[in-house]
Amino acid sequence: MRDIVGDILYVDLTQRRAWREPVAPDRVIRFLGGRGMNASLLWELCKPGTEPLGPENPLIFGTGLATGTEMPSSGRTTVTCRSPATGWYLKTSAGGHWGGELKYAGYGYLVVTGKSEHPVYLWIHDGEVEFRDARHLWGKDVRETDLAIKREIGDEDIQVAAIGPGGEHLVKFAAVMFSVYNAAARGGAGAVMGSKNLKAIAVRGTGALRAAQPARYHQVARACYESLLADSGTAGLAEYGTSGSLNVVNELRLLPSFNFQRSHLEDAYPLTGQYLVEAGYLKRRVACFACIIGCHRYTQIVRGMHAGTFGGGPEYETLSALGSGCGLLDTEVVIKANELCNLLGLDTISCGSVIQWAMECYEKGLITARDLDGLELHWGNGPAVLEMVRRIAFREGFGDVLAEGVKVAAEKVGGDSYQWAVQAKGLEQSRVDTRSAKAYALAFAVNPRGPDHLHTETFAEFGLSPEARALIRKITGDEKYANPYLTDKRPEIVRWHEDCYAVTDSLGFCAFTTTALYGITPELMAQVFSAATGYEISEEAIMEAGRRIVTLEKCYNVREGATRQDDTLPWRMMNERSPDRPDPNAINSAEELAAMLDRYYALHGWDPKTSWPLRSTLERLGLGDVARELGALGKLPDEREG
Amino acid sequence: MQKVLVIDADRCTGCRQCELVCSYEHEGVYAPTLSRIRLVKFEDRCLNVPVVCGFCDKPPCEDVCPTGAMGQRAGQPYAVVREENCIGCKECVHACPLGAVAMHPRKGVAMRCDLCQGDPACVKVCAPGALRYEPLDAAVRQKRRARVVALGVLRSPEEEEC
Numbered sequence: 001m002r003d004i005v006g007d008i009l010y011v012d013l014t015q016r017r018a019w020r021e022p023v024a025p026d027r028v029i030r031f032l033g034g035r036g037m038n039a040s041l042l043w044e045l046c047k048p049g050t051e052p053l054g055p056e057n058p059l060i061f062g063t064g065l066a067t068g069t070e071m072p073s074s075g076r077t078t079v080t081c082r083s084p085a086t087g088w089y090l091k092t093s094a095g096g097h098w099g100g101e102l103k104y105a106g107y108g109y110l111v112v113t114g115k116s117e118h119p120v121y122l123w124i125h126d127g128e129v130e131f132r133d134a135r136h137l138w139g140k141d142v143r144e145t146d147l148a149i150k151r152e153i154g155d156e157d158i159q160v161a162a163i164g165p166g167g168e169h170l171v172k173f174a175a176v177m178f179s180v181y182n183a184a185a186r187g188g189a190g191a192v193m194g195s196k197n198l199k200a201i202a203v204r205g206t207g208a209l210r211a212a213q214p215a216r217y218h219q220v221a222r223a224c225y226e227s228l229l230a231d232s233g234t235a236g237l238a239e240y241g242t243s244g245s246l247n248v249v250n251e252l253r254l255l256p257s258f259n260f261q262r263s264h265l266e267d268a269y270p271l272t273g274q275y276l277v278e279a280g281y282l283k284r285r286v287a288c289f290a291c292i293i294g295c296h297r298y299t300q301i302v303r304g305m306h307a308g309t310f311g312g313g314p315e316y317e318t319l320s321a322l323g324s325g326c327g328l329l330d331t332e333v334v335i336k337a338n339e340l341c342n343l344l345g346l347d348t349i350s351c352g353s354v355i356q357w358a359m360e361c362y363e364k365g366l367i368t369a370r371d372l373d374g375l376e377l378h379w380g381n382g383p384a385v386l387e388m389v390r391r392i393a394f395r396e397g398f399g400d401v402l403a404e405g406v407k408v409a410a411e412k413v414g415g416d417s418y419q420w421a422v423q424a425k426g427l428e429q430s431r432v433d434t435r436s437a438k439a440y441a442l443a444f445a446v447n448p449r450g451p452d453h454l455h456t457e458t459f460a461e462f463g464l465s466p467e468a469r470a471l472i473r474k475i476t477g478d479e480k481y482a483n484p485y486l487t488d489k490r491p492e493i494v495r496w497h498e499d500c501y502a503v504t505d506s507l508g509f510c511a512f513t514t515t516a517l518y519g520i521t522p523e524l525m526a527q528v529f530s531a532a533t534g535y536e537i538s539e540e541a542i543m544e545a546g547r548r549i550v551t552l553e554k555c556y557n558v559r560e561g562a563t564r565q566d567d568t569l570p571w572r573m574m575n576e577r578s579p580d581r582p583d584p585n586a587i588n589s590a591e592e593l594a595a596m597l598d599r600y601y602a603l604h605g606w607d608p609k610t611s612w613p614l615r616s617t618l619e620r621l622g623l624g625d626v627a628r629e630l631g632a633l634g635k636l637p638d639e640r641e642g
Numbered sequence: 643m644q645k646v647l648v649i650d651a652d653r654c655t656g657c658r659q660c661e662l663v664c665s666y667e668h669e670g671v672y673a674p675t676l677s678r679i680r681l682v683k684f685e686d687r688c689l690n691v692p693v694v695c696g697f698c699d700k701p702p703c704e705d706v707c708p709t710g711a712m713g714q715r716a717g718q719p720y721a722v723v724r725e726e727n728c729i730g731c732k733e734c735v736h737a738c739p740l741g742a743v744a745m746h747p748r749k750g751v752a753m754r755c756d757l758c759q760g761d762p763a764c765v766k767v768c769a770p771g772a773l774r775y776e777p778l779d780a781a782v783r784q785k786r787r788a789r790v791v792a793l794g795v796l797r798s799p800e801e802e803e804c
Contacts (some may be wrong), residue, residue: 097683208672
């Protein structure tokens with residue numbers, strides 16, 4: 001199973017040294033691959049108190065177990081490190097085609113530590129690693145960097161992961177960009193890469209991957225293929241992309257608008273995937289590696305003041321963060337802002353979030369055009385949004401304040417601005433109004449990296465498809481719980497999705513295939529693992545591995561000092577009622593959250609007072625070594641017999 | 643009627659399922675470099691074009707082959723590479739005007755599409771429908787029709803009344 005797992009490539013940029021180590025089979029069985037293996041590596045390599053932007057913070061790239069094979073939609077790469085935005089655990093992942101290429105070059109994992117004296121890029125090809133001068137690339141945007149590397153090495157089939165000026169300037173929400181337009185966006189992994197003076201990682205391989213049981217693996221791939229195509233949502237996702245759902249989200253009063261002051265807009269149509277098609281901006285539908293859905297977009301503006309704009313996206317999150325959130329319904333400005341973020345290497349969610357927070361500050365008079373070098377940052381001012389994106393990436397003027405993320409920016413601006421800094425744990429919330437989606441609320445509160453949907457996508461709670469309703473019945477015993485306004489059974493729904501999402505990420509599958517569409521079931525994933533490795537695993541056992549991964553990620557934060565107080569939601573979600581849904585329950589009150597948390601910790605076997613996992617829980621999951629370390633630090637809760 | 647592999651590049655999303663399943667069918671492993679169909683990617687433009695053997699009526703690869711390795715196997719209707727005869731001279735690679743013949747990176751023999759002996763695996767996994775396997779006349783008919791529609795000749799009855 002060595003080639004399908006791939007070796008670990010360690011790179012020390014300080015010493016300019018690279019070496020490889022195989023992954024122990026036992027570790028594969030415990031942590032599966034990708035995200036799980038990364039969690040295990042980070043726990044081992046990132047000592048408590050490591051400075052996120054210091055040379056010791058390991059930047060870990062992990063491909064999914066199935067990445068590089070025909071397994072549909074399994075090409076994702078997970079990036080893991082200590083987050084410079086939050087100081088907590090960070091896993092962030094990207095699609096594109098880089099992960100498969102790393103596998104063909106002989107590696108499943110890349111662990112980068114240290115800091116180069118001057119900008120470099122890594123050139124990894126068929127087992128070889130070269131440290132190449134990148135001084136001529138520093139300052140170039142992501143697209144220029146990608147093209148320049150392909151040109152100078154002389155191979156157009158090279159895959160590149162790169163940072164843009166955002167990462168170079170250590171913007172706290174700088175992304176690592178894969179295959180030009182696929183972002184490992186959240187939490188500032190791009191700033192960690194920039195802090196190491198690492199501009200890019202170019203990869204090319206001619207190796208071959210063989211499953212332990214090739215014929216069975218091929219059969220499982222065919223079953224996954226058929227099951228995924230049969231899901232009632234697949235065709236729509238292919239046709240209109242992620243933003244095809246924006247209209248539905250708007251109707252459900254979930255579309256964050258005007259910095260979460262509104263959750264519904266009368267005319268959001270210009271921000272929908274349907275409009276991108278109808279108005280002719282969509283030029284091509286694009287797929288990540290081995291993906292049979294192909295939800296990624298390629299858009300282009302041909303005429304007008306933004307003519308010449310082209311590239312990947314925009315996705316739903318971007319259209320909400322840089323569009324509705326900023327009170328902006330101008331499709332072309334959002335397409336342009338999306339291109340800017342891609343090229344500068346910024347997370348569109350956080351970038352849009354800090355700008356809309358600043359807009360609210362501007363509207364309320366806490367900052368003025370004088371603070372902004374003349375920029376009139378009122379709602380819906382498109383040119384001002386575009387200029388702000390650029391200033392953030394280069395840390396010019398007020399852009400330098402916003403580049404620190406909304407939590408730090410609110411501390412600087414002061415007043416009541418923390419109330420509309422829609423963040424928790426230091427991360428800006430992703431684009432769903434959790435006041436009208438209670439499983440999302442719980443999931444966002446307990447997410448170790450902060451309030452977003454990318455550790456636990458509980459889309460099923462809306463019950464929008466037969467598959468979603470069937471899943472809710474499977475988890476709770478009754479379809480009536482497919483109701484986002486109920487708090488009942490939300491902990492059970494979150495718990496199932498956490499495990500499933502961890503397995504999904506670890507095998508390299510896209511979360512759309514398991515927790516937005518439902519074609520790839522845990523049972524199928526158990527088959528994928530078994531056929532790939534030759535180690536037979538059941539549905540229950542693979543979901544338990546998912547729980548092991550989720551628990552280890554939690555333990556990382558516990559080791560760094562996290563307690564129950566950190567499992568919380570943004571002030572606005574907890575203290576202001578949603579104005580667009582006249583239900584008194586349209587708020588994430590402290591009482592409501594506390595009740596869900598109690599149940600959630602109980603389901604996990606975590607102590608309700610501290611939120612720390614119990615020793616018995618850790619031992620049951622085979623994390624006895626983790627328990628010993630936490631015990632030595634005094635971070636195991638008291639546990640009485642019986 | 644002879645069937646051909648038809649490529650509709652406008653529909654290609656660049657997922658590489660065709661390459662992966664091709665390498666599996668022929669070699670039992672996953673490796674785009676072992677695939678007989680190859681994707682040409684222009685990544686910054688998200689443009690993807692599959693390239694495969696054109697099944698020429700007068701195949702230059704077969705004309706230049708000094709050992710007869712490029713050709714049909716006796717009793718089989720589809721072209722193959724008779725690997726036991728191939729000496730790895732690469733004349734076929736240079737002769738192919740499409741870039742559809744490559745060298746096997748490990749065996750040192752030529753590789754080209756053999757249509758999976760009449761049931762091409764790549765077509766079956768092409769979810770967006772960029773690859774089709776159909777009779778030549780059907781392919782030409784569709785292409786002709788699509789071309790005429792694109793010219794704007796077809797108008798709705800309401801439009802035509804005006």
